Amino acid sequence: MQYGYFDDQNREYVITRPDTPLPWINYLGCESYFGIISNTAGGYSFYRDARLRRLTRYRYNNVPFDLGGRYIYLRDNETGDYWSPSWQPTGSDLEHYTCRHGMGYSTISGARRGIAASTRYFVPLGENLEIWQFTVTNHRLAPAQLSIFSAIEFCLWDAQDDSTNFQRNFSIGEVEIEDGVIYHKTEYRERRDHFAWFACSAELDGFDTQRDTFLGGARGWDRPIAVERGQSGNSVAHGWAPIGSHHVRLTLAPGETRRILFVLGYHENPKDAKFDPPDSQTVNKKTVKPVITKYLVPANADDAFYKLRDYWAGLLGICQVSTPDVHTDRMVNIWNAYQCMATFNMSRSASFYESGIGRGLGFRDSNQDLLGFVHMIPERARERILDLAATQLPTGGAYHQYQPLTKKGNNDVGGNFNDDPHWLILGVAAYLKETGDWSILKAPVQYDNQPGSEQALYEHLQRSFRYTLDRLGPHGLPLIGRADWNDCLNLNCFSDTPGQSFQTTTNKEGKVAESVFIGGLFVLAAKEMAAIAKHSGDVDEAAGYLAEGARMEQTVREHGWDGEWFIRAYDDSGDKVGSKDCAEGKIFIEPQGFCVIAGIGLEDGLARRALDSVRKYLATPHGIVLQQPAYSRYYLNLGEISSYPPGYKENAGIFCHNNPWVIIAEAMAGNGDAAHDYYSRINPSAREPIGDIHRCEPYVYAQMIAGRDAPTHGEAKNSWLTGTAAWNYYAITQWILGIRPSYDGLEIAPVIPVRWSGFAATRKFRGVTYHIAVQRKGPGNKVKLTVDGRPLRGNIVPGPTDGRSESHINITIE
Numbered sequence: 001m002q003y004g005y006f007d008d009q010n011r012e013y014v015i016t017r018p019d020t021p022l023p024w025i026n027y028l029g030c031e032s033y034f035g036i037i038s039n040t041a042g043g044y045s046f047y048r049d050a051r052l053r054r055l056t057r058y059r060y061n062n063v064p065f066d067l068g069g070r071y072i073y074l075r076d077n078e079t080g081d082y083w084s085p086s087w088q089p090t091g092s093d094l095e096h097y098t099c100r101h102g103m104g105y106s107t108i109s110g111a112r113r114g115i116a117a118s119t120r121y122f123v124p125l126g127e128n129l130e131i132w133q134f135t136v137t138n139h140r141l142a143p144a145q146l147s148i149f150s151a152i153e154f155c156l157w158d159a160q161d162d163s164t165n166f167q168r169n170f171s172i173g174e175v176e177i178e179d180g181v182i183y184h185k186t187e188y189r190e191r192r193d194h195f196a197w198f199a200c201s202a203e204l205d206g207f208d209t210q211r212d213t214f215l216g217g218a219r220g221w222d223r224p225i226a227v228e229r230g231q232s233g234n235s236v237a238h239g240w241a242p243i244g245s246h247h248v249r250l251t252l253a254p255g256e257t258r259r260i261l262f263v264l265g266y267h268e269n270p271k272d273a274k275f276d277p278p279d280s281q282t283v284n285k286k287t288v289k290p291v292i293t294k295y296l297v298p299a300n301a302d303d304a305f306y307k308l309r310d311y312w313a314g315l316l317g318i319c320q321v322s323t324p325d326v327h328t329d330r331m332v333n334i335w336n337a338y339q340c341m342a343t344f345n346m347s348r349s350a351s352f353y354e355s356g357i358g359r360g361l362g363f364r365d366s367n368q369d370l371l372g373f374v375h376m377i378p379e380r381a382r383e384r385i386l387d388l389a390a391t392q393l394p395t396g397g398a399y400h401q402y403q404p405l406t407k408k409g410n411n412d413v414g415g416n417f418n419d420d421p422h423w424l425i426l427g428v429a430a431y432l433k434e435t436g437d438w439s440i441l442k443a444p445v446q447y448d449n450q451p452g453s454e455q456a457l458y459e460h461l462q463r464s465f466r467y468t469l470d471r472l473g474p475h476g477l478p479l480i481g482r483a484d485w486n487d488c489l490n491l492n493c494f495s496d497t498p499g500q501s502f503q504t505t506t507n508k509e510g511k512v513a514e515s516v517f518i519g520g521l522f523v524l525a526a527k528e529m530a531a532i533a534k535h536s537g538d539v540d541e542a543a544g545y546l547a548e549g550a551r552m553e554q555t556v557r558e559h560g561w562d563g564e565w566f567i568r569a570y571d572d573s574g575d576k577v578g579s580k581d582c583a584e585g586k587i588f589i590e591p592q593g594f595c596v597i598a599g600i601g602l603e604d605g606l607a608r609r610a611l612d613s614v615r616k617y618l619a620t621p622h623g624i625v626l627q628q629p630a631y632s633r634y635y636l637n638l639g640e641i642s643s644y645p646p647g648y649k650e651n652a653g654i655f656c657h658n659n660p661w662v663i664i665a666e667a668m669a670g671n672g673d674a675a676h677d678y679y680s681r682i683n684p685s686a687r688e689p690i691g692d693i694h695r696c697e698p699y700v701y702a703q704m705i706a707g708r709d710a711p712t713h714g715e716a717k718n719s720w721l722t723g724t725a726a727w728n729y730y731a732i733t734q735w736i737l738g739i740r741p742s743y744d745g746l747e748i749a750p751v752i753p754v755r756w757s758g759f760a761a762t763r764k765f766r767g768v769t770y771h772i773a774v775q776r777k778g779p780g781n782k783v784k785l786t787v788d789g790r791p792l793r794g795n796i797v798p799g800p801t802d803g804r805s806e807s808h809i810n811i812t813i814e
C-alpha cells in the first residue's frame with residue numbers, strides 16, 4: 001500500500017493522506033538554521049546545534065511522536081468550527097490533504113468545508129529564519145468569516161535542560177511583544193546574547209505568549225481555548241511556558257485568496273549592545289528589525305524561495321543520471337543526494353529517532369558522510385575535515401563525537417573506538433579525489449583543539465595510520481578497543497549491570513580482542529595513504545604503507561579467514577567471533593564487504609567465496625542481514641549486539657549502512673547483476689509499494705530494516721540519519737554506474753546489470769561538465785572510452801587540457 005507518490009518533475013514526494021504509518025519528515029535549512037517538519041507540521045527548529053540552541057520545544061517520545069510543531073489553526077467564525085489544515089494537532093477531517101516534501105521545503109495543504117489552506121515552510125539561504133507562506137482560499141459561494149491562529153512553543157534553548165529542569169524553567173520564561181512581533185528572550189538578561197522572534201505580515205487581532213492562556217487549563221494543542229473562543233488572550237509570558245501565537249481575522253469573498261507570512265527567526269546581538277536603551281532590560285532590536293521587515297514582504301519571501309529552488313537544482317545538477325531503472329534515477333538524481341545533505345549537516349544528532357540532545361557529530365559517521373556529500377559543496381567538506389581532524393588526539397585516536405556548536409570533543413564518550421582514525425584517511429581521500437585540492441594536506445590542524453598543537457593535516461593522517469600499528473593484538477590483527485564500526489560488538493565491556501553504557505564502560509584490559517574488520521579497513525587505508533604519499537612525491541613512504549598493508553592482508557588471510565568467509569573478530573578470551581565454530585553469530589556481513597573492498601581475495605577467489613557465503617546465509621528479499629544465526633540470548637563477552645531481540649538492529653537486522661559494502665564488493669568482483677539486485681532490495685523508492693510493511697519514508701533510507709528473525713521482517717526504523725545515505729550514493733554512482741573520481745581524474749568503470757543496454761549521465765567534476773553515454777555491446781565489464789571523439793587509453797579521463805568546460809565521453813561495454 002502507498003501513502004503518496006513521487007513527483008520527480010518537481011523533485012517532491014507527495015503524501016496524499018495524513019495518517020502515514022509513522023511521521024514522514026523533511027528537513028528545513030541546510031546551513032545554520034535547521035528544522036524538522038513532519039507531514040502533519042510536527043517538529044522543531046534549532047540554530048546549528050539541536051541540543052544547545054533549540055528554538056522550539058519538542059516532547060520526547062510523544063504520541064504521535066511528531067506532536068508539537070509549526071501549527072496553524074483555522075476557525076469559521078460563523079459556526080465556531082475550527083481545524084488544522086495540516087491535520088494535526090486537531091485531527092479534524094479534511095476533504096483534501098497533501099503534503100509535498102521538496103528540496104528544503106514542505107508544503108502542507110488541507111481543505112475543509114470549502115476553505116482551502118496551504119502553507120509552504122522553508123528556510124531562506126543565508127538567513128537564520130524560517131518562513132511559513134500561508135495561503136487561504138474561500139471556495140464557498142458565500143463570504144467566509146475566518147480566524148487564523150499561528151502557534152509555536154518556545155524551547156528554553158538548552159533542550160536537555162528544557163526537558164528536565166522544571167523547578168527552574170517554570171520561572172525563567174520571558175518575552176517581549178513589539179509591533180506585533182513576539183520576541184522570546186529567556187535567559188537573555190544573563191548570559192545569552194541571542195533571542196528568537198516570531199512575526200506575522202497581517203494586521204493582528206491579538207496574540208498569546210503564555211501557553212496556558214492560549215490552550216486553557218487541562219487542554220492540549222488539539223483544543224486551544226483561544227481558538228475555540230475565536231479570541232486570543234494577549235497574554236505576556238512571565239515564567240511557565242512561553243509560546244508564540246498570532247491571531248488574524250479575515251473576511252474572504254467567494255473565490256478570494258489571501259496570503260499571510262509567518263516568520264520565525266533566531267538573532268544574535270553583540271555582547272555590548274544587547275539592550276536598547278543600554279541601561280534597560282529591553283532587547284536591542286536595531287539589527288533584527290531590517291531582517292524582519294524584509295521577510296514580511298511577500299515578494300522577498302518568494303524571491304528567497306526561488307533562490308532556494310535554484311540552489312538545489314544546482315547542487316543536484318552536479319550528478320544526474322538516466323538509467324533503465326526509475327528507482328535508481330530518482331534516488332541518485334534527487335533523494336539520495338538530498339539525504340546526504342541531511343546526514344552531512346546533522347550527522348546522527350536530530351531526527352525523530354535521534355533526539356538532538358544526545359550525540360553531536362560522530363567522528364566515524366561524519367567522515368563517512370563525506371562520501372556522499374563532497375561533490376556537492378567541497379568547501380564545506382574541507383571545513384568539516386579540518387574540524388574533525390582537530391578533535392583527533394595526539395595518539396592518533398579520536399574523540400568519538402563532538403558538539404557542533406563548540407566543535408569540541410565530547411568527554412562523556414571519549415575515544416578508543418579503534419576504527420575511528422581510519423575514517424579520517426578515507427574522508428580526506430574522498431576529498432582529494434573529488435577536488436584535486438592537495439593544499440588541504442598542508443593545513444595546520446590542532447590536536448584535541450589545543451592551541452599550539454597545530455600540525456599539517458597530513459601528519460594527522462600519518463598518526464591515524466600509526467594508531468593501529470601501535471595497537472596490534474595477539475594475532476597481529478588490530479585491537480578493537482571499545483568497538484569498531486559495529487558499536488554493539490563490545491568485546492571489552494563485560495556488562496552485567498542495567499543502565500551501564502556498553503560503549504563507554506570498558507572493564508577489560510583491551511589487549512586481546514581483535515577486529516578483522518579493522519584489518520580490512522587498515523588495508524584500504526594503507527592503499528589510500530600510499531597513493532597520497534606517492535602523489536606528494538614521497539615514494540619511500542608510499543612503499544612503506546603498501547608494505548604495512550600487505551602485511552596486514554597476510555594476517556587477515558591467515559587469522560581472519562574461516563574457510564568460506566572472513567571471521568569477524570577475536571574476543572577477550574581469544575575465541576573467534578563470526579566463525580563456523582561459533583554456536584550463533586557464525587557469519588557477519590562487515591568483514592565480507594570491507595575486506596573485499598580493500599581488495600583482499602579479489603585475485604584468488606577468496607572474495608568470491610565470501611560473497612557467495614553472504615548470498616547463501618545473509619541475503620533476504622528485504623536486504624542483507626548483519627549476521628546469522630541471530631543471538632538468541634545475551635552474551636556477556638559480546639555486549640550490546642546480543643542485547644537486541646533477534647532480527648533487530650545489530651543483532652541480525654538488515655543494517656542498511658553495510659549493505660552497500662557488499663554491493664561495492666560485488667561490483668569490484670565484476671558482478672553487476674548482484675550489485676544492482678542488492679541495491680534495489682533496500683532502495684526506499686523500490687519499496688514504496690510495500691509502504692505498510694516498510695513503514696518509514698519511501699524517499700530516504702532508514703538505518704535498519706528488521707531482519708528475517710524478527711516478527712516484523714521488512715519493517716524499517718530510524719530513517720534519515722544513517723551512513724546508509726552516503727554509502728549507497730557512493731555505491732551506485734561510483735561502483736555500479738562507475739563514475740568515479742580518482743586522484744588523477746575521472747575514472748569510468750561501470751559494472752551494470754547485464755540486461756541494461758546502457759545509461760547516460762552528466763557529471764560536473766573539477767570545473768568540467770562531462771556528458772557521459774554508456775552503451776552495452778557485450779555482457780562483460782570491459783570498457784572502451786572516447787573523449788570528445790578521440791579514443792582514450794585506459795579509463796581515467798584526465799580532464800581537458802585546452803580549458804574547455806564541457807566534454808563528451810562515450811563508453812562501450814563489452
Ligand code: BGC
Pocket residue numbers: 487488503640649650
Ligand atoms: C545502536 C547503534 C549505535 C550506538 C551508538 C546503539 O544502541 O544500536 O546503532 O551506533 O547505540 O552509541
Ligand code: NOJ
Pocket residue numbers: 348362364365484485486487488650
Ligand atoms: C550507528 C552509528 O552511528 C554508527 O557509528 C555505527 O557504525 C553503526 N550504528 C553500527 O553500530
